[in-house]
Amino acid sequence: MIILCLDEFKNEFEKLIRNNSYSSIEIDIIEYFFNKNIQELSSGIRLNNSDTIPFIKKRIKGRGGYRFYFLLIIKDEKLYLLFVHPKSGSLGFENIADELKTLLYKKVLECIKSDNLFAVTVNKEKLIFTKL
Amino acid sequence: MNLFDLIKKAYFYFNISNLQKMDSATYKPQILETFENVRNFSFEEKKEAVMDETKMNKFLDRIIDFKKSLKIKTDKIEEIIESSEKITWFNHLENDSLLIVNDLVSSIRNLHSSLHRQYISLQYIREKGIAKVEMKNFISAIDDLKEIANDLDSRFFFLPNNDEFDKITKELSQI
Numbered sequence: 001m002i003i004l005c006l007d008e009f010k011n012e013f014e015k016l017i018r019n020n021s022y023s024s025i026e027i028d029i030i031e032y033f034f035n036k037n038i039q040e041l042s043s044g045i046r047l048n049n050s051d052t053i054p055f056i057k058k059r060i061k062g063r064g065g066y067r068f069y070f071l072l073i074i075k076d077e078k079l080y081l082l083f084v085h086p087k088s089g090s091l092g093f094e095n096i097a098d099e100l101k102t103l104l105y106k107k108v109l110e111c112i113k114s115d116n117l118f119a120v121t122v123n124k125e126k127l128i129f130t131k132l
Numbered sequence: 133m134n135l136f137d138l139i140k141k142a143y144f145y146f147n148i149s150n151l152q153k154m155d156s157a158t159y160k161p162q163i164l165e166t167f168e169n170v171r172n173f174s175f176e177e178k179k180e181a182v183m184d185e186t187k188m189n190k191f192l193d194r195i196i197d198f199k200k201s202l203k204i205k206t207d208k209i210e211e212i213i214e215s216s217e218k219i220t221w222f223n224h225l226e227n228d229s230l231l232i233v234n235d236l237v238s239s240i241r242n243l244h245s246s247l248h249r250q251y252i253s254l255q256y257i258r259e260k261g262i263a264k265v266e267m268k269n270f271i272s273a274i275d276d277l278k279e280i281a282n283d284l285d286s287r288f289f290f291l292p293n294n295d296e297f298d299k300i301t302k303e304l305s306q307i
Contacts, residue, residue: 041216044217045220045280045287046220046221046287047220047286047287047291048222048291048303048306049219049292049295051223053301053305054221056281059213059276059279064271071304073307076222087275087279088272094275094279095279098286098290098291098294101286101293101297101298102291102297103293105297105300106300108277109303112304112307
């Protein structure tokens with residue numbers, strides 16, 4: 001599984017990891033997204049009407065109760081992380097509006113077309129973001 | 133010892149003996165009264181200690197039952213959320229099914245409202261710090277219930293009616 005992400009995801013992640021209340025986010029991401037197969041990642045709330053390119057909102061329990069938005073392109077075995085927000089704490093909020101979901105969905109399409117993405121890998125339990 | 137000394141000595145012993153008699157007569161009831169008080173108090177306390185333990189056990193049992201009931205409710209909420217998440221993976225629902233989804237959203241919102249009222253009514257218990265973990269999990273599940281109702285609405289009623297969203301799905305499927 002190749003994991004990529006948008007600028008928006010990277011920015012939100014970096015904002016959260018600087019805050020002590022959300023320091024667990026890095027481990028939560030590694031544990032949930034890495035070394036998993038497509039089936040294991042195909043769960044949560046599917047926001048679009050597609051089995052082959054599911055746009056997923058995933059609740060991950062933990063200190064912040066994170067919500068991850070990602071797109072799976074099953075035939076390519078690629079996962080695109082679009083956005084993350086905690087549900088609780090000083091940077092937490094309930095949900096994102098449908099307009100933002102649409103915007104992120106549009107953005108990932110544009111970024112896939114233009115290769116304007118970051119590859120996300122793990123090294124020594126740390127996430128590494130590499131611009132394509 | 134002359135006669136005078138003998139009389140003096142005899143008088144002294146006579147007085148001591150009388151004093152001893154007076155002591156018994158005057159203080160015995162007081163001592164007995166104190167003894168009675170201690171004995172009764174001790175007996176009552178012994179009984180009370182046993183009663184306290186029973187009361188405490190009943191109280192602790194109620195807390196354990198309360199924690200269990202919160203956990204059962206939280207687990208039920210989690211089950212509803214997980215079942216609702218699975219529904220979002222169904223494709224192209226017919227009107228009949230969409231109508232049921234719409235009813236499901238309304239029922240989830242009603243349930244959220246009832247459970248939230250229950251949580252508010254437990255403020256006194258929360259302030260006492262009873263069942264802290266169970267309370268936290270309970271309110272977190274209640275919040276998630278509200279969220280899943282909104283997500284079902286988005287998934288089946290708002291996003292499918294957004295032309296741009298639909299267009300992006302088509303374009304992505306061609307990549």
